[in-house]
Amino acid sequence: MVVKMKNIITFIKMCFFPVLIMSPLLAKGHHSFAMFDSSQFMLVEGTVLRWNFNSPHSWLYIEALDAQGDLVEWGFEAGSPINAMRNGVTGNTFQRGERIKVVMNRIRTGAASGAICFAQKEDDLIVRPNNNSTCDSVGIAARWTEEGWLENAAHLESHPAN
Amino acid sequence: MALITAMNAVSAFAQFGGNTPALTIQPQQNFRTAEDHYLYLFNQAAGGTQHTMGTIPVWDGLWVAAYNNMPAVFMTNGTMSNAMNPGGIVKEGILTPAYEEHFRQRRTEIDEYGEQRYDRLTACEYPGMPRWLWEPYVKEFANTPQQSWMINDAMNEMRRIYIDAEHINIDGKHSATGDSIGFWDEDKLIIWTKWINAADYLRGMPLTSNQVELVESWQEKTRADGVRILETQITFYDPIGLTEPQSAVYVHEQSTQLAEIGARIRNWECSTVNNAYQDEEGNTLWYMPGDPQYKDPRCFTYFPDIPGQSLDPLNDQN
Numbered sequence: 001m002v003v004k005m006k007n008i009i010t011f012i013k014m015c016f017f018p019v020l021i022m023s024p025l026l027a028k029g030h031h032s033f034a035m036f037d038s039s040q041f042m043l044v045e046g047t048v049l050r051w052n053f054n055s056p057h058s059w060l061y062i063e064a065l066d067a068q069g070d071l072v073e074w075g076f077e078a079g080s081p082i083n084a085m086r087n088g089v090t091g092n093t094f095q096r097g098e099r100i101k102v103v104m105n106r107i108r109t110g111a112a113s114g115a116i117c118f119a120q121k122e123d124d125l126i127v128r129p130n131n132n133s134t135c136d137s138v139g140i141a142a143r144w145t146e147e148g149w150l151e152n153a154a155h156l157e158s159h160p161a162n
Numbered sequence: 163m164a165l166i167t168a169m170n171a172v173s174a175f176a177q178f179g180g181n182t183p184a185l186t187i188q189p190q191q192n193f194r195t196a197e198d199h200y201l202y203l204f205n206q207a208a209g210g211t212q213h214t215m216g217t218i219p220v221w222d223g224l225w226v227a228a229y230n231n232m233p234a235v236f237m238t239n240g241t242m243s244n245a246m247n248p249g250g251i252v253k254e255g256i257l258t259p260a261y262e263e264h265f266r267q268r269r270t271e272i273d274e275y276g277e278q279r280y281d282r283l284t285a286c287e288y289p290g291m292p293r294w295l296w297e298p299y300v301k302e303f304a305n306t307p308q309q310s311w312m313i314n315d316a317m318n319e320m321r322r323i324y325i326d327a328e329h330i331n332i333d334g335k336h337s338a339t340g341d342s343i344g345f346w347d348e349d350k351l352i353i354w355t356k357w358i359n360a361a362d363y364l365r366g367m368p369l370t371s372n373q374v375e376l377v378e379s380w381q382e383k384t385r386a387d388g389v390r391i392l393e394t395q396i397t398f399y400d401p402i403g404l405t406e407p408q409s410a411v412y413v414h415e416q417s418t419q420l421a422e423i424g425a426r427i428r429n430w431e432c433s434t435v436n437n438a439y440q441d442e443e444g445n446t447l448w449y450m451p452g453d454p455q456y457k458d459p460r461c462f463t464y465f466p467d468i469p470g471q472s473l474d475p476l477n478d479q480n
Contacts, residue, residue, distance in 0.1 A: 031284035031438045032365070032446045034277035054435045054459045055299075055315070055428070056286075061451065073451050082300050082315055085425050091476075113450060 033134050036105040036115045041140060042158040043149070044074055044102045044114075053081050053091035058129060060094060060116060062102065064155065076104050076116035079131035087128040087137070098122065103144060105135065106158075117141075120150055184229055186411045187395050189377075193407065196375035196399040200354035203347065203377070210326065210345030210352075213307050219349050221303035221382060221392060224425065227296050228391065228415040235398075235408045236265065236368055246366040248273045257368055261403045265368040272366055280440045281365040286432035288317050290338035290361040292376055295394060295412045300420060300427055303392070310344065310351060318430045323353050331357055336372055351380040371402035390416040435459035 046064030058078040066072045078084060081091070094100070099122050104114035117135035118128045126145075128137040140161075144150045149159055190206075193199035204210060213219075233240030236257070237250045244250050250269050257265055272278050283289060289297050299315035312321040323344045331341060340358035344351055353376070360372040379395040394412040398404060437448040437457055449456040463471040 031281050032277050032279050034275045034279050035446050038276075050458070052435070052459050055430045056432050056436065059437075075450050077448075080299060081428070082420070082425060083298075085423055086419060088423075107447075109447070111450065113448075 033115060033131075035107055035109070036134070037108050038105050038134070039161050040105065040158045041103050041117060041144070041161060042106050042114065042156060043153045044104065045155045046074065046100070046102075048094045048096055048098050048100060049073065050096065051091070051094035053084075053093075055080055055082075057131070058084060060102070060119070060129065062100065066112075067156070072112050074102075074112040074114075076102055076114055077131075078116050078129035083132060084129045087130075087132075089127055089129040093127055093129065094119075101150065103140065103150075105161075184231070184391075184393055184411045184413045186231060186409050187379075188409055189397055189407075193397075193399075196354055196356065196377050196397070199377045199397060199399070200352065203352050203379075204345060207345065207347035207352070211348050212326075213305075213346050215307065218305045218307060218346070219351075219382060221305060223302075223390070223416045223418070224420045224427075225301045225303065225392060225414040226417045226420070227298050227301075228413045230296055230410060230412040232292075232296070232363055232410040232412070233367060235410055236363070245364055246272070246277060248276060250366070255405055256408065258403060258405055261368055261371070268366065268368075278366050279445050281446070282362070283317075283365070284436075284438045284440065284446055286317065286436055288319050288338035289314075290319075291321070291340055291355055291358050292370070292374075292396065292398065293361060293364055294319060294321065294339060295396070296364055300417070300425070301414060302427060305351070313427070315427045316430060317432060323351070329354075329356060340376075349381055351378075353378040353380070369403060370398075371400050373402045374398060374400040385415070431459060 044062065044064050046062035049061040049063050052059045052061075057080055060076045060078055062074050063071050064074055101120045102116055103118055104116045106114040115131065115134055117130050118126055118137040118141045120126050126141050128141070130137045144159070147159070149157070153159070189199055191202065193202065230242065231240070233242060233245040236253055237244060238253055239249070239251050250272065252262065252266055252269055254262070256262070268278060294314060297314055297316045301315065302313045304311045304313070308325055310323040310325065312323070314320065319339065321339045321342060323342045325344055325346070327343045329341050329343055336357045336359045338359050338361070340355045342353050342355040344353040346352075355378070356375040358370070358372070358374055358376075360370060362369050376399070377397045381393055383391050383393050385391050392414040395409070396412065397407050397409045399407045435457055437450070437455075438446055439448065441447045451458065459473065463473060465471040
């Protein structure tokens with residue numbers, strides 16, 4: 001599975017290399033991203049409630065267990081639709097009820113929220129609805145795959161960005 | 163000044179792999195006002211080219227902002243990457259004292275917090291001119307002999323350029339994109355814009371005053387890699403914000419990738435879906451499900467009990 005994922009990541013890197021070069025140009029959204037802790041990436045595993053593919057930023061809502069075993073609704077800010085489309089993401093990318101793993105920069109307030117970097121679906125497909133300037137989702141997904149964190153990290157486990 | 167600007171342009175050019183042949187072209191003279199500049203160009207063009215629908219330049223397709231060297235006007239290390247991130251070094255004497263002081267405060271906040279903590283666009287304010295030129299979404303351009311329309315995905319913000327016309331302001335007020343008139347000089351569209359709202363060049367960049375006026379020259383070119391680009395040479399005239407006029411270049415490039423994947427510009431829904439706000443400490447935050455102010459763009463309807471009112475009929479989650 002790891003080999004398969006590495007091949008997929010390599011393919012994605014090739015496809016989106018021009019995007020990486022241009023990433024400073026894709027730029028940030030209509031608001032500041034200073035409220036996110038970009039030094040850490042956290043994994044949240046849960047079930048999709050809603051995928052709002054809207055301008056100016058898309059939002060993914062999932063339901064996940066907290067440390068006490070209670071269900072909590074998490075909201076993750078994603079990129080603008082037009083930028084997410086460049087990563088192959090559409091309004092149908094996430095379906096209600098599907099299980100996913102989300103890797104994101106959590107909001108500094110500690111609320112159940114953050115900026116999504118990438119997500120992994122049940123069939124291991126990695127999707128990147130992120131804002132390209134706030135997260136190198138190709139690089140971060142490759143690192144999480146190579147380190148084995150996507151397979152082994154526990155729900156709500158964090159790893160440093162660098 | 164011209165040499166410095168050119169060097170800054172070259173520096174910024176290099177960061178994108180040398181693929182963008184965009185250098186600032188300084189005005190032919192040191193014009194005192196935008197009007198002087200525009201009239202000079204108008205006379206140089208002998209009153210301009212009278213295009214028909216058969217001869218007017220066609221800028222079809224989807225376009226994205228690709229490059230600009232505006233940050234180099236205001237920072238010694240001014241690149242688009244540095245514009246929003248810490249480490250920017252403010253150039254002295256470009257801005258008037260009040261505007262330079264504000265810019266320094268803005269840069270200090272970026273150095274302290276990693277980014278400007280709140281952007282005026284957060285609550286769906288229009289980018290306006292000149293920030294419109296940079297906004298990183300998608301644009302379309304339609305030229306007719308009487309008007310040119312410049313359509314930005316972001317905030318549905320559209321510029322209208324009235325060709326061979328005079329400035330008119332029966333509204334008695336300024337607006338985000340101001341009032342734009344223009345003329346064609348062969349394949350170049352020359353534009354003079356005035357009556358613009360006070361705003362900013364970009365998040366992390368200086369403010370503009372409500373007296374800013376702009377002279378632009380738009381021209382389609384083909385880059386070395388074969389990509390169609392629209393190059394915009396612009397001079398900022400701001401007697402309140404700038405000690406003297408400043409010039410920069412912006413580039414849009416055609417995005418064939420977006421066309422191939424079927425992307426189309428949809429209505430920007432900011433005011434109905436945006437949950438971001440500024441908290442009491444000046445930080446950007448957002449409302450979440452459960453907050454009374456939270457807006458759920460897909461599930462919202464004023465009439466949940468009436469069939470066919472959902473905003474999400476394809477998935478209907480109501």
